[in-house]
Amino acid sequence: MATLTVWKFDDPDTASTVRARVLDLEREHAIEVHDAVVVAWPVGAKKPDTEQLRSDRGLATAGGALWGLLLGAIFFMPWFGLAFGATMGAAGGALHDFGIDDHFIATVRDRVTPGTSALFLLSSDADRGRVADALADIHAELIATNLTGTDEAALADIFRED
Numbered sequence: 001m002a003t004l005t006v007w008k009f010d011d012p013d014t015a016s017t018v019r020a021r022v023l024d025l026e027r028e029h030a031i032e033v034h035d036a037v038v039v040a041w042p043v044g045a046k047k048p049d050t051e052q053l054r055s056d057r058g059l060a061t062a063g064g065a066l067w068g069l070l071l072g073a074i075f076f077m078p079w080f081g082l083a084f085g086a087t088m089g090a091a092g093g094a095l096h097d098f099g100i101d102d103h104f105i106a107t108v109r110d111r112v113t114p115g116t117s118a119l120f121l122l123s124s125d126a127d128r129g130r131v132a133d134a135l136a137d138i139h140a141e142l143i144a145t146n147l148t149g150t151d152e153a154a155l156a157d158i159f160r161e162d
Contacts, residue, residue: 001149002034003126004100007119008111008141015117019053021134022121030130037120039075044116048075053073067120070100074109078090107143 007063009015015038026033041048093124113117 001146002122002124003146004031005119005121005123006108006112006143007121008108008119008143009117009119010115010139012042012115012117014138014140015040015119016051018119018135018138018140022119022123022131023053025134027129030134031126032124034122034124035067036122037071039071039112040120041112041114041116043115048112048117070105073105074112099118104143111141112145 007015007018009018019036019038022031022033022036025031036053038051038053039048040051050067050071108118
């Protein structure tokens with residue numbers, strides 16, 4: 001079963017550092033990383049910068065549609081006004097169908113702000129002890145939602161390009 005986690009950091013650079021450590025853990029078979037996105041939000045920037053790890057595996061094969069929908073619902077709705085808000089409201093409902101609820105979206109939106117960064121990680125088979133040990137020196141806030149196998153398959157079907 002895949003888990004979507006969002007790890008929030010108190011500066012714009014730490015998410016990239018943690019992504020590198022998580023990829024090291026993957027090479028050591030302590031976690032399976034399906035995909036990840038680093039969100040870095042420099043102080044004074046109107047919106048965050050994003051960088052997707054993989055665009056050719058698993059749920060990401062639809063050209064980042066999952067990430068685009070999720071990140072759009074979290075970060076970009078406030079800047080596009082009511083028309084976009086209505087559209088994202090419907091998209092938020094679609095995300096909710098897959099275990100990503102409005103509370104999750106609102107929590108991430110409230111906590112990932114200018115001057116911070118976040119690592120959005122879709123992973124499975126984590127050895128929580130080894131992951132915790134590898135990240136023990138990092139101050140982070142963890143927000144998590146679980147996707148069931150059925151939810152993951154349904155997302156893959158929806159976001160698969162024809």
